[in-house]
Amino acid sequence: MLDSQPAKSFDQTQIPPSGGVPVIEIENVTKIFGAGKEAFTALDDVSVTIQSNEFFTLLGPSGCGKTTLLRVIAGFLDPTSGTVALDGEDILPMPPYERPVNTVFQSYALFPHLTVRQNISFGLEMLNRPKSEITETVNEMLALVQMEPMADRKTSEISGGQQQRVALARALAPRPKVLLLDEPLSALDFKLRKEMQLELKRLQHETGITFVFVTHDQEEALTMSDRIAVMKGGTIRQIGGPRDIYDHPAERFVADFIGDTNFIEAELLSTSDAGAQVKLASGMEIAASALGGEGSGSGRITLAIRPEHATLDGANGALLPGTLADVVYFGTDTHYHVDLDSGGRFVVRRQNQPDQAQTGTVGDKVGINFAPGIGQVLRD
Amino acid sequence: MSDHALNRRREERRARFLLLAPAMFLLLIAASGPLLIVVVYSFLTPGDYGGVVWEFSTKAWFNVVAQIDFFTEELTLADAHLSVFWRSLKLSLITAAMCLLIGFPTAYFIATRPAGQRDIWMLLIMIPFWTNLLIRTFAIMELIRNEGTVNSLLMAMGIIDEPIQMLFTEFAIMVGMTYVYLPLMILPIYASMERLDFNLVEAGYDLYATRMQVLRRVIFPLVKPGVVAGSILVFVPCLGAYVTPRVLGGGTQLMLGNLIELQFGQLRNWPLGAALSLTLLMVVMVALIFYVRAVGREEQRHG
DSSP states (O other): OOTTOGGGOOOTTOOOOTTOOEEEEEEEEEEEESOGGGOEEEEEEEEEEEETTOEEEEEOSTTSSHHHHHHHHHTSSOOSEEEEEETTEEOTTSOGGGSSEEEEOTTOOOOTTSBHHHHHHHHHHHTTOOHHHHHHHHHHHHHHTTOGGGTTSBGGGSOHHHHHHHHHHHHHTTOOSEEEEESTTTTSOHHHHHHHHHHHHHHHHHHOOEEEEEESOHHHHHHHOSEEEEEETTEEEEEEOHHHHHHSOSSHHHHHHSSOOEEEEEEEEEEOSSOEEEEETTSOEEEEBOOSOSOSSOEEEEEEEOGGGSEEEOSTTOSEEEEEEEEEEOSSEEEEEEEETTSSEEEEEEEOOTTOOOSSOTTOEEEEEOOTTTSEEOOO | OOHHHHHHHHHHHHHHHHHHHHHHHHHIIIIIHHHHHHHHHTTSEEOBTBSEESOOOOHHHHHHHEEEOTTTOOEEEOHHHHHHHHHHHHHHHHHHHHHHHHHHHHHHHHHTSOHHHHHHHHHHHHGGGGSOHHHHHHHHHHHHSTTSHHHHHHHHTTSOSSOOOOTTSHHHHHHHHHHHHHHHHHHHHHHHHHHSOHHHHHHHHHTTOOHHHHIIIIIHHHHHHHHHHHHHHHHHHHHTOOHHHHHHSTTTSOOHHHHHHHHHTTTOOHHHHHHHHHHHHHHHHHHHHHHHHHHHHHHHHHO
16 A cells, blocks of 8 residues: 555654654653542553654553543643653643644644634744744645645635644644644544545654654554554553554553454463463464563463464364354455364454465364464463 | 416415514514604604604704703803713723623633533523612612721721712712623623633643633634623613613713603603614614624734
């Protein structure tokens, strides 16, 4: 998909610029709403460091605290405890209007009484920038988001996608150190959302501003981010690059929330720095990945295997023997549902090739294989 | 189109007209009728014991702004009338400004309460409205008269030795009218404030606007329709106020309403009263036109 857009393409595996310096340092931040029995812990001792020039995503289901964390950074909420520093300076005592941080709101929150141009210049005017500089920057921003022809329209007279661009331009115009984006794409339709994902990446690249992006859409997070923090119940469950998180989820929640995963029971034989040795229900032994902290020594553990990382073979000598229960054709790929002999169901996904017949028919005895190191030992 | 359809349409139109007729008739009788009578009366001659004599005269209109001295036949401006006009205008403007000053923060306060609490606050604003105007006015009187609550309290605290004369002054009228008409300012401002998307306020703060700047550049422009409506709702009845200046002004601080009442009552000059009423109507209309125009221009400049 990225290759078809050469002008805007990005290498999504790109590692954040090495030697990136910390921009935002969040330490032990806790936010409790209400008190007594009504108390609700929205953030529970969260610590995270966001690097300069990074596209950082807070990913999680609704109510996981990701928006709360964003609002703490923006200054709309005071944390119950903990510190937030920007460029090494404690920003918690500052009101929102003193923080060099701008927000793109989920509802865009464009000023309805102002034109597109006036919306974009608002922040610069509040900063008392000289008139000539404001005009220049606003024109630059209008060009950046390709909204020049609409500059003098009211915000109610432009489409949702255009409003989104104006909201971006308005937040970028004062050149904040960090841009906060609160699910900015959720109101757009599918096609526009895809476009804006690339657009956002491009803007981040061109401006060099650190983006902190909040979303509940795992695909969005994987496509756009340099690093992702997966959140649940007010805590960060795992931080890493999209590939790390997808290939090596630390725990069941992360594996389940991002993409599809097969979970199988296994026995942990040993762990080392290189990984772990596990014994499957079939009695076969194989090397698996482990992030550490699974508990040393032996015991029952859960192994996560992505459907596209496993192959479907004959039953003889397979790691996981079973019976083919269902074959579902999806266009780009086919899903083979296998009832394992050891119990449970396993899905193998295979990319479709032109005029290629499906493998096997329902009821066949089949086996599932995967390479050493593919299975991921989960923490819980 | 067939004859049949044409007939039906004609019938429908007649039915619609007939259904509207009672309402139109009432409007004509209740709104235009009395006004027409007032216009006619203002061009007649006053009768000796009230009422009018059916004899055309423009003397009433002349007397609105000028008078001829009884002895020297010298033409002078009607100072008494003009000072009443001026006082009415001044007190109405100040009252509208005071209502805005108190009403705007009040409306903002109520609009920022949790949804469940707002109705209770609005109810508290409305309760005085259900009380008789005269009683509310006398309550104010009780507060500010020389032996009243405020003066007694100040004297008891030793801040003043003698009571401050507040009753029967322009200040008393202004306080009374502000109290009476305040809900009329709060209601429309609250209505626009409640519709205000508070994300916009956050967006303002986020874009480096201080509290005052957010108020001036974001909140105020968005609730302006409410402010305009509230100002009109307060200003117009203030201009013609009768009870409040009568009770709190003590008959010495006349406003237009009192002056008009005087003509129809003790002075038995109905045509002059009619002419004064129409003058009041015109003053209100001119003021409104100017106000709405000014607001519209502002809108174009900023919008």
